[in-house]
Amino acid sequence: xxxxxxxxxxxxxxxxxxxxxxxxxxxxxxxxxxxxxxxxxxxxxxxxxxxxxxxxxxxxxxxxxxxxxxxxxxxxxxxxxxxxxxxxxxxxxxxxxxxxxxxxxxxxxxxxxxxxxxxxxxxxxxxxxxxxxxxxxxxxxxxx
Numbered sequence: 001x002x003x004x005x006x007x008x009x010x011x012x013x014x015x016x017x018x019x020x021x022x023x024x025x026x027x028x029x030x031x032x033x034x035x036x037x038x039x040x041x042x043x044x045x046x047x048x049x050x051x052x053x054x055x056x057x058x059x060x061x062x063x064x065x066x067x068x069x070x071x072x073x074x075x076x077x078x079x080x081x082x083x084x085x086x087x088x089x090x091x092x093x094x095x096x097x098x099x100x101x102x103x104x105x106x107x108x109x110x111x112x113x114x115x116x117x118x119x120x121x122x123x124x125x126x127x128x129x130x131x132x133x134x135x136x137x138x139x140x141x142x143x144x
Contacts, residue, residue, distance in 0.1 A: 008068065038083050039073040040064060043090055044118060054124035061125065062113030070098040074114055090116030105135045 042059035044052055063074045076091040077083050092114055095107040109131055115121045122128035 038087060039067065039075065041087060042118070043087055043116060046084065046087060053118070055118045055121045058113050058122045058125060058128050059118075061128070062110050066095055066098075066110055066114065069102060069110075070095065072098050092116065103135075109135060 040060045040063040042052075042056050044056055066072075066074045072093070074092050075083075075086050076093050077086050095110050096102055096104070099107075109128075113121055113128055122131065
């Protein structure tokens with residue numbers, strides 16, 4: 001993310017982690033991960049990297065939305081604790097706890113996409129997009 005306020009912009013990148021993990025023969029755990037990457041990483045990327053599915057990407061895009069909306073990371077990282085432990089424990093901060101003024105339906109959608117349990121998330125981006133369109137439809141009508 002770059003900029004401040006209304007000038008804030010997101011840049012999405014492929015961090016190339018998959019091939020690094022595969023070449024190393026790891027299930028997804030590495031201590032050399034940049035902490036910025038950890039901000040957007042679901043637990044299963046650490047525990048079962050080879051078995052990650054589209055719901056893992058749903059988590060990551062929701063974590064980006066969360067960061068854009070709040071300016072904060074979805075995880076409750078603490079200086080006195082290993083960031084990997086925070087992810088493995090699933091210590092997430094609900095969106096409205098960080099930003100109580102955020103629209104409840106949008107917060108519910110993002111919190112669902114960030115569920116520590118992959119089965120509770122949207123199973124792919126198409127499913128999440130459909131839910132997002134339902135929430136945004138009333139906003140589009142008001143603008144007309």
